Amino acid sequence: MSLEPLAQLIGAIHPLSVADWSAFSAIWHPISAKRKQPITTAGQTENYLYCVTEGVQRVYYVDDAGREATLLFTYAPSFGGVVDSLLLRQPSRYYYETLTPSTFLRASFHDLQAVMQAHPAIETAIRLGTTQALSGVLERLVELQCYSSAEKLRALLRRSPHLLQLVPHKYIANYIGVDPTNFSKLINSIRA
Incomplete structure (x- = not known):
């Protein structure tokens, strides 16, 4: 497997x-x-840092009532995994799963x-890569607390327009906090 996605990613960071x-x-x-x-999976300590070379994945949380919250999507070239669990050496509170067939490079x-x-x-x-990820999390918190659903979707599509074609819409709806049945109306309203 080519190391080019890893070289591209690390070259952009440092x-x-x-x-x-x-x-x-x-x-x-x-x-x-x-x-x-x-x-x-939640409860498992993350043992690897991943470099995504193909595909789309998501990190999500499941609450006590069984509701899922999609926290972020990963795709090439980016690092992936449950990084807080990896670096703090504690059980993950989150799940990391593939949404499409995926290939990775991973380091223990x-x-x-x-x-x-x-x-x-x-x-x-x-x-520096971890700091950039933290910066993205803080930006996402602002979106969650201050943006309307339409603004959250526009922000996601500015960052990652390809996700609309690759990821089932129910996950994007979950990510921006709207009911999946209303997602097509939301898409149509921002395209109008």
Whole structure:
């Protein structure tokens, strides 16, 4: 499997020297998953950082009443997984599943820790990537608290217009907080 998506992703975050890239790229291994396959489940400690090379996935939460909340979508080239569980070494409160057939590169927590300790530039890249993810979460919180459903959908389509064709609309409706039966009306209203 090509390391190009990983190189593209890490190059956009914090370019590495040839020696650092050699060490970093050596810890990644390819895996694939079918559509609707769980990658991480709640209660399980995340053991891998993923680099998405193909497909679309989602991270979601299930409350005590069994209601799902789609928190984010991942797709190439991006990091994926339940990162707080991975880095804090605690059981996940979230699920990570594929929505389409997907391929990944993944690095184990142990390998990631070792390479970060040996190569400060890699630790910097992971820290900056995590900080960018936190920035995205804060932006998403603003959307959730301040935007109407139509504004949330417009924001999602500005960031990721391809999701409308790839992801079942019920997940997008869940992500923006509308009933799936009203989603087509919402789509039509913002296209008008």
